[in-house]
Amino acid sequence: MPPSILWLCRDFRFRDNAALAAAAGAGPVLPVFLIDGALRAQGAASRWRLQRALLAFDAELRRRHGATVLVLEGEPWDILPALAARIGAGSLHRNDWPEPATIAAQQRLGRALAGTPVRLVLHPGHLLVHPRALRTGSGGAYRVFTPFARALRAIGPDRPGGEAASLSPLTDLPRGLALDRLDLAPDLHRGRAVLERHALPAGEAAAQARLGDFLDRAAGYAAQRDRPDLQATSGLSEHLAMGEIGPRDLWAIASARAKADPAASPGIAAFLTELIWREFAWHLLIEFPRLARQPWRPEWADFPWRGDSAALTRWRRAETGIALVDAGLREMRVTGRMHNRVRMVAASWLTKHLLTDWRLGLAHFADSLTDWDPAANAMNWQWVAGCGPDAAPFFRIFNPERQAAQFDPQGRYRRRWLLGWQGAEGEEARAYFDSLPPGWDVPRTWQDRATPERLAQGRARALAAHAAFRQAPVDDR
Ligand SMILES: Cc1cc2nc3c(=O)[nH]c(=O)nc-3n(C[C@H](O)[C@H](O)[C@H](O)COP(=O)(O)OP(=O)(O)OC[C@H]3O[C@@H](n4cnc5c(N)ncnc54)[C@H](O)[C@@H]3O)c2cc1C
Numbered sequence: 001m002p003p004s005i006l007w008l009c010r011d012f013r014f015r016d017n018a019a020l021a022a023a024a025g026a027g028p029v030l031p032v033f034l035i036d037g038a039l040r041a042q043g044a045a046s047r048w049r050l051q052r053a054l055l056a057f058d059a060e061l062r063r064r065h066g067a068t069v070l071v072l073e074g075e076p077w078d079i080l081p082a083l084a085a086r087i088g089a090g091s092l093h094r095n096d097w098p099e100p101a102t103i104a105a106q107q108r109l110g111r112a113l114a115g116t117p118v119r120l121v122l123h124p125g126h127l128l129v130h131p132r133a134l135r136t137g138s139g140g141a142y143r144v145f146t147p148f149a150r151a152l153r154a155i156g157p158d159r160p161g162g163e164a165a166s167l168s169p170l171t172d173l174p175r176g177l178a179l180d181r182l183d184l185a186p187d188l189h190r191g192r193a194v195l196e197r198h199a200l201p202a203g204e205a206a207a208q209a210r211l212g213d214f215l216d217r218a219a220g221y222a223a224q225r226d227r228p229d230l231q232a233t234s235g236l237s238e239h240l241a242m243g244e245i246g247p248r249d250l251w252a253i254a255s256a257r258a259k260a261d262p263a264a265s266p267g268i269a270a271f272l273t274e275l276i277w278r279e280f281a282w283h284l285l286i287e288f289p290r291l292a293r294q295p296w297r298p299e300w301a302d303f304p305w306r307g308d309s310a311a312l313t314r315w316r317r318a319e320t321g322i323a324l325v326d327a328g329l330r331e332m333r334v335t336g337r338m339h340n341r342v343r344m345v346a347a348s349w350l351t352k353h354l355l356t357d358w359r360l361g362l363a364h365f366a367d368s369l370t371d372w373d374p375a376a377n378a379m380n381w382q383w384v385a386g387c388g389p390d391a392a393p394f395f396r397i398f399n400p401e402r403q404a405a406q407f408d409p410q411g412r413y414r415r416r417w418l419l420g421w422q423g424a425e426g427e428e429a430r431a432y433f434d435s436l437p438p439g440w441d442v443p444r445t446w447q448d449r450a451t452p453e454r455l456a457q458g459r460a461r462a463l464a465a466h467a468a469f470r471q472a473p474v475d476d477r
Pocket of ligand 1: 225233234235236237238240241271274275276277278279281338339340341343344347365369371372373374376377378380381384
């Protein structure tokens with residue numbers, strides 16, 4: 001049998017990995033990872049996390065099958081046809097990661113392979129179902145979450161695929177980049193050591209262990225998932241973003257547990273609804289690729305956002321003087337993660353009180369999150385800003401002080417991240433300062449600037465801008 005190339009892309013797992021199973025079933029396999037333009041365009045923290053996923057996958061590949069990942073630098077349409085010819089490959093297997101830049105790269109590769117005997121085979125597995133499986137009564141894509149979720153639940157997710165029992169590695173490997181000297185995120189500078197200190201374990205085994213741990217405490221999820229001061233959510237988003245666990249597998253395991261454990265069942269149902277939000281984001285991105293860059297509602301192209309400003313710089317540096325906002329942004333600098341409730345509050349502060357274009361916030365999150373996901377990031381930023389599909393209306397403006405009182409009632413979360421806030425001096429609050437690049441002159445003691453006047457003025461300015469925008473005459477030319 002001719003060998004196959006397994007072209008890896010955020011699918012660093014053995015369970016429910018259709019491309020790996022198909023390649024392994026067809027003959028010897030050469031797993032390949034490419035450092036290409038699409039990867040370089042991704043954020044630094046995400047690339048840093050991806051490297052950990054790649055190394056964990058490679059170690060497991062060696063342990064199980066004596067194979068290793070070949071890492072090459074260059075564009076897929078330049079590298080893969082030549083590589084396939086060199087090893088005599090008959091097919092190239094890939095789990096579809098349906099992000100616009102990746103789809104374009106796959107199409108260009110398809111054109112480069114035309115006329116050669118090599119077939120490019122794309123496999124599903126990044127989503128619960130294919131977007132075409134969910135259609136409204138009039139045949140279009142869903143734009144509203146509740147009917148989307150209902151329709152998905154009615155047909156149920158696709159079943160996870162099996163795991164390849166064996167994989168025969170290709171001998172006589174071409175030379176690639178040394179994995180132990182790889183650095184996919186040279187631009188992280190001082191942030192790297194801090195992220196390394198606060199990293200969660202990477203890899204498929206860690207993802208399955210985290211899921212098991214979460215299911216043991218899932219009974220509290222529905223009531224506590226909005227509390228950043230508690231460990232109530234699953235923490236699975238990094239694993240999902242790297243494909244260390246597949247959503248179909250996750251759904252099947254969690255659903256089986258809900259059936260077996262009635263006390264955990266409501267919590268697991270709420271958790272699966274969140275997984276449907278992830279699915280909704282991806283279906284929207286696939287159907288409407290502009291979601292990642294342009295306002296979903298086209299008229300919002302004219303919204304009078306402020307551009308880059310000193311206030312944006314302070315937001316990026318987590319020194320807005322608003323406790324919950326700065327705590328979240330510092331958590332993200334130190335760990336690469338941020339609790340969902342705090343993401344919403346930080347995004348609301350930027351887009352409403354600071355009246356800043358959501359795309360500037362989106363870019364900062366994309367560069368800083370280890371769980372960066374192009375669909376979830378875009379949909380949620382547009383949701384908060386008010387210009388997205390099924391979005392919160394613009395006039396719903398979070399009051400960060402009230403949000404903090406409700407969701408961090410004893411202040412444990414803020415104390416953890418803000419050095420000096422009510423005498424806080426813990427390791428995590430200090431770690432933020434270890435990560436700062438030269439020139440970021442942030443005072444060691446956190447300064448509270450949440451006066452009632454400031455909160456009220458920001459809110460009033462946002463509402464006035466929105467009212468003027470709504471009344472602006474439509475230019476019909
Ligand atoms: C402005 C903003 C930007 C965001 N950017 C990202 C991003 O880049 N990557 C990302 O994975 N999530 C993003 N989210 C969604 C959400 O904050 C994270 O998925 C969640 O905090 C991850 O923690 P968890 O795994 O413990 O979540 P859990 O509560 O345990 O949820 C389980 C899973 O459901 C999915 N999920 C949960 N909430 C959402 C949501 N609102 N939208 C889409 N999927 C969701 C995630 O895959 C998550 O891992 C963003 C939210 C906001 C408000």
